[in-house]
Structure formats: structure tokens, C-alpha cells
Amino acid sequence: MMPVLSVRGLKVSIRTDEGMAEILDDVGLELERGRILGVVGESGCGKSTLIRAIMGILPRGATIDRGEVWFEGENLLAFSEAELNDQVRSSRIGFIPQDPLLALNPVFKVGTQMLEVMRWHAPDAKDPTGPRGGARRKAHVARLVGLLRRMQVPDPETALERYPHQFSGGQRQRLLIAAALACAPGLVIADEPTTALDVTTQHQILLLLRELVAEFGISLMFVTHDFGVVAELCDDLCVIYAGQTVEKGPVQAILEAPSHPYTRALLACHPDRATTFLGIPGSVPSPLARPPGCLFAPRCTDARTLCLAGRPPQGLAPSGAEVRCVQFA
Amino acid sequence: MLRFVLRRCILVLPSLFGLLLVTFLLIRVVPSDPAMALAGDAATPEQIERLRQQYGLDRPIWEQFAVYVGKVATLDLGESAFSRRPVAVDIAQRLPATLALTFCALAISVFVGVPLGVIAGLTHNAWPDYLLRVFSVLGIAVAAFWFAIMLQLLFSMELGWLPLRGELSPTMQRPPRVTGFMVVDALIAGRFDVFTDALRHLVLPAVTLSLGGLATIVRFTRAGVLDTLQQDFVFYERAMGYRRRRLVWIYVLRNSVTATVTQIGLLFGGLIAGGVVVEAIFDWPGIGSYTVQAILTGDRQVMLAVTLLVGTVYAVVNILIDLVHGLLDPRLMERA
Numbered sequence A: 001m002m003p004v005l006s007v008r009g010l011k012v013s014i015r016t017d018e019g020m021a022e023i024l025d026d027v028g029l030e031l032e033r034g035r036i037l038g039v040v041g042e043s044g045c046g047k048s049t050l051i052r053a054i055m056g057i058l059p060r061g062a063t064i065d066r067g068e069v070w071f072e073g074e075n076l077l078a079f080s081e082a083e084l085n086d087q088v089r090s091s092r093i094g095f096i097p098q099d100p101l102l103a104l105n106p107v108f109k110v111g112t113q114m115l116e117v118m119r120w121h122a123p124d125a126k127d128p129t130g131p132r133g134g135a136r137r138k139a140h141v142a143r144l145v146g147l148l149r150r151m152q153v154p155d156p157e158t159a160l161e162r163y164p165h166q167f168s169g170g171q172r173q174r175l176l177i178a179a180a181l182a183c184a185p186g187l188v189i190a191d192e193p194t195t196a197l198d199v200t201t202q203h204q205i206l207l208l209l210r211e212l213v214a215e216f217g218i219s220l221m222f223v224t225h226d227f228g229v230v231a232e233l234c235d236d237l238c239v240i241y242a243g244q245t246v247e248k249g250p251v252q253a254i255l256e257a258p259s260h261p262y263t264r265a266l267l268a269c270h271p272d273r274a275t276t277f278l279g280i281p282g283s284v285p286s287p288l289a290r291p292p293g294c295l296f297a298p299r300c301t302d303a304r305t306l307c308l309a310g311r312p313p314q315g316l317a318p319s320g321a322e323v324r325c326v327q328f329a
Numbered sequence B: 001m002l003r004f005v006l007r008r009c010i011l012v013l014p015s016l017f018g019l020l021l022v023t024f025l026l027i028r029v030v031p032s033d034p035a036m037a038l039a040g041d042a043a044t045p046e047q048i049e050r051l052r053q054q055y056g057l058d059r060p061i062w063e064q065f066a067v068y069v070g071k072v073a074t075l076d077l078g079e080s081a082f083s084r085r086p087v088a089v090d091i092a093q094r095l096p097a098t099l100a101l102t103f104c105a106l107a108i109s110v111f112v113g114v115p116l117g118v119i120a121g122l123t124h125n126a127w128p129d130y131l132l133r134v135f136s137v138l139g140i141a142v143a144a145f146w147f148a149i150m151l152q153l154l155f156s157m158e159l160g161w162l163p164l165r166g167e168l169s170p171t172m173q174r175p176p177r178v179t180g181f182m183v184v185d186a187l188i189a190g191r192f193d194v195f196t197d198a199l200r201h202l203v204l205p206a207v208t209l210s211l212g213g214l215a216t217i218v219r220f221t222r223a224g225v226l227d228t229l230q231q232d233f234v235f236y237e238r239a240m241g242y243r244r245r246r247l248v249w250i251y252v253l254r255n256s257v258t259a260t261v262t263q264i265g266l267l268f269g270g271l272i273a274g275g276v277v278v279e280a281i282f283d284w285p286g287i288g289s290y291t292v293q294a295i296l297t298g299d300r301q302v303m304l305a306v307t308l309l310v311g312t313v314y315a316v317v318n319i320l321i322d323l324v325h326g327l328l329d330p331r332l333m334e335r336a
Helices: A047-055 A081-087 A110-120 A133-150 A169-181 A198-213 A225-232 A250-257 A261-268 A305-309 B003-027 B034-039 B047-054 B061-073 B087-122 B128-141 B142-157 B180-190 B192-229 B231-238 B244-256 B256-280 B287-297 B300-326 B330-335
Strands: A005-018 A018-030 A035-038 A062-071 A093-096 A187-191 A219-224 A234-243 A243-251 A314-315 A320-322
Touching: A005 A047, A005 B287, A018 A047, A018 A062, A018 A219, A035 A225, A047 A093, A047 A187, A047 A219, A062 A250, A093 A169, A110 A133, A110 A169, A133 A169, A169 A198, A169 B034, A169 B231, A198 A219, A225 A250, A234 A261, A234 B061, A243 A250, A243 A261, A243 B180, A250 B180, B003 B061, B003 B300, B034 B047, B047 B061, B047 B087, B047 B142, B087 B128, B087 B192, B087 B244, B087 B256, B087 B287, B128 B192, B142 B192, B142 B256, B180 B192, B192 B244, B192 B256, B231 B244, B244 B256, B256 B287, B256 B300, B287 B300, B300 B330
Parallel strands: A018 A243, A035 A219, A035 A234, A093 A187, A187 A219
Antiparallel strands: A005 A018, A005 A062, A234 A243, A243 A320, A314 A320
């Protein structure tokens, strides 16, 4: 079956004062329909840029040098800004942001913001026979209230009339999940949506997301730095290091037998598994000066001369995962 | 909300009292004998002495101040030594002209300045932004009297598009006074020729007066927009597919104008001070030219009254500004 979302060989660089920064070097991933894909990496590995590239909202000075983003059979990189707005954002790809406090506009009512999105992107926006004007708005309010109730937001009827600062962090995240689903998209991209929440709330939100994927028939791309979250939520996994996909495959297989040295190191320093607090020595190479050869080689305990020769190709590990390491080439 | 306004109004009173005290003392420092000024050049020493007693000028200064404050509290602002009319009457006569001018200047500053500021913010470090930055530095640096004369030379003397000075052409008959606002009174009288004439007379002084505020508003709006564009919610709104125009002019703008609104309150000081110069240049029959006249003739009652009036306007405007802040940002209203 064709994946809902497929990113191939994506390379993105940004012009900075110090030169060209290669934020993404070679990212590839596939998200199958109805599944949850976890995208994992340290801060600065290019997760945010990947999301921005898929949504077509790259910062000024950024260029896509290479690669494709296929979504439901169409290459999104060929879409203009207007086409993305008209045909993709909200209506077909929902977005759940990282920080629920900062993502909502502080001076507008929650309902105003959610209805603004539905006004342009709800499924009835392109239906000439559907209700118009006040009746349409009423239908939107009804759908939002229903969604908020499903998200277990207290007082869903009055919630739309309140301002973002009148909700708690967990409630705000529920509002944003409702907003992402409001226009019935097929794909939802979530950018570390639980990072800003406490552990209990985080767990509740993950459970909710898990249920919603089946209930609303969506596919979910979940970006995080937390392997614990991945283990709890995801079906598939894509590990990114310094702008490259280094390992991807089913979560179960990778967690049981991580193949890439970076994945192994990441897992080893997760608080649930770690025996020491050492972490991974060294740091991610600067995007301004990527070393030749394997990008992880300077920090890798298994590095050998071959690793410095050139970028390692993708290979298949015994676990079934695709791995970018000379050991599996 | 009502309590908020009331509290602010009460807090204003001590400020106005202080303003009055300082002005009262400052005017006394000026080496001129008010009784002598009142009596005129031909007065005998006996006449001067009588006037001094009549106006209580022989009393200790604190007593004079107490009497003055008592009168002000009953809205008695004294009598102008120059026009021999109650100051309150003179002010009521001239205030509409100044208000009309100030209002038009402020409207130009806001309705031109805010959009230009947004454009500058959106085109950060591209040519429209550079152009507007040069413009706003010039707008603040250029002296109003020089700018006024340049406008007069170009639009009145050279092109003849707009009248040189005054509130109304000498050939026009003044409409009956209803509100005191020439433009409004002309409409009430149904005289559209007077209305257009009055409007044409407003253009040059209003543009001159608006320049400094316009430049300030462009700068502050630009800074506000640049700041807002960095916020996470702008990225979120783009990702959710907000229409670009609505995103900028509704959702970004409302978050960006907090500092601009504060500036509008502070600008009022500049508008009133600038009004004195502009009214003098354009021969505008408002409070500004009244003040210049009072200073030149040493008319103490008028100077005191005008200072108090300006202080009150400034205070009231800033209370309104606080209210606007509350309307723009619901979080402020809850804290108040």
C-alpha cells in the first residue's frame, strides 16, 4: 500500500551569516495509513526543519536542495504557498504544536481562533450545496463543542468563549488537538506535543492520541526526543541524527535490537534504562561544517577508518530496520 | 472596569495639583510685575497699588495659591488681562479649533503610521523597510516650523492647491456657531462650500502636526510587528492555513500595537506642544496661538489656565489609553 506520507532524500540548507548551514542532509521516512510514526532525535538534529519543510513554512533564507515530500500521491514541494493553504493545511494535514501556551494567540478567544480555521478549511468550505453564513458557523461550533467534549475539556460549551490563558497546560493541549482534527484531515503532524506537560498529563494525552488515531481514521507523525513516549505510542520509528535518517523500521524491532550505534547510545542514556548519567560524549557536528564520512563517527565507539571514507549507504539490519551504518552496508 | 476608571481619575488629581503648584511658582519667578502689566504703561503708582490689592497680589504667595486653587475647583479660571474676558470663555471659544487640528493630526498619524509600520515590519531588511526607516528618522528630526514653511511654499505659493493660513477663507461667511467646530457647524448649516473650504484649511496644519507622531508610530508598530512575528503562535497560525492578509492585519496586528498605543498617549504631549508652533505659523485660532499671545503679553491667568488644561487633557487621554490596552489584551483587564 502507498504510504500516506513519504519523504525521500530531503536536503535543506539555510543561508546564515557564517555560511550555508546544512540543516537536513538526507532525511527519508514513510508513514503508512492509520499508523503512528515516531520521529526521534536530539535537539538540533533537524526535527523542526523537517516539519517546516513538509508544511511548506521554511524560515527565510532556507532552500530545499534535493528530495521529495509525497503526501497522498502528490509532491508537496511542487505546491505553491497559495495551493498549500487552499488544499493542504488544516483540511488535509492537521498540526499539533509543541508548546500549547505559546501556540495560541493570547488576545483572541479560543473559539474565534478555531472557527477562523474552520471557516476556510472545514470540509463544507468546498461544498457548494452545504450551509452558508450563520448556519454554517453554527454547524462549526457544534462540531467544535463535540470535539472538545471528546477531548475531555471541561465545560465545552463555554470553552470557546474563553481566552487561552484561562486554561491549564493540559487543557490547552487538548484544545489544540481538537483544532488539529476540526477540519477532518487524514494526516496529523505533532511536534513534541507533550514536552511542555507534566508526566501525568503527558501520559493522558498520549492515551488520548492513541485512541483518536483509530477513532478518526488518521495517520500520525509524532516528533519527539523521548524514547519513552515512542515506546508507549508509536508503531514505527525514524531516528534522525544531524539531518540524516540513521535508522527506521517498526518500533518493536528497533527497541528490542537497536542496530545503529547512535540509536543504541540514545536508548542507553534514556533515564528508564540508563545505569549512569554519562549521555553520549561529544556533540552533534555543526551544520556549517559537517565532517566527511559518517556524521556520527566522531562520537561512535565502534568507529573505524572505513567510517571516515564517505557517507555510509543505507543497509538492512537483521532486525528488519533500515540502517545507515557501514556495519550493515 | 468602572472601579478601574474611578481609581485612575482620583489618582490624577494630585498630579494636576502638583502641576498647578509648579506652574504658579514658575510664573512668579519671571521678573515682571503682574499689577504693572495689568495697569498698562500710563498708570500712576496709586492705580498700580490699588490693582495689587484688588487682585490679592499683596498677599503672601501661599495664600494667593490657596485662593487660586479654590477658584479653579469651582471652574473659575480668572480673567484674561489682555482680552478682559473670563479665561474660561476664551478657552471655550478657541478649544474646538485646537481639538479639530489635534484630532486630524492624530488620525493621520495613526491611520497612515500603523499600516506603514506593519509594512516595514513585514519587509524587514528589504527596501520598503529601509525607506520607511529613513523616513521615520527624518520625521522625528525635521523641525515642524521648517516643514510647515516648506509645505506652504509648495502647496500654497507655488501650486496654489491649498490655502496658506487661517481656519476659513476671508470671503467665506462663518456658519452660525453650534458646536464650535467649523467643519461640523458648516454641515449643520448645510453649507457644503464652507465645509470644503474649512477642510482645505485643515490639511497643511494637520499634516505638519502629524509628522512627528507619524514617524514615532511607524517605528513602534514596526518593532511590535517584528516582535510578534517571532512568536510561536504566528507559525502555528500559518501551519493551520490562516489567510495571509487576515493573519497580518487581524491576528498579528492586535498583538503588535501595545507599545504603539502607549506611544499615542505620550504623543499627545508632543501634539499639544507642537500645536503652539503650528498654530502660530498657520495663524490658527486655537489654544496654541492663545498661549503664544498670553506669553508675549505676560497674561498670567491664561498661562496658568492653559497649563492646567493641557495637563488635564494629557491625564484623561492616558486613562483612555489604559482602557484601550485592557480592550486589546484581556489578560491586562483581569490583572487590573
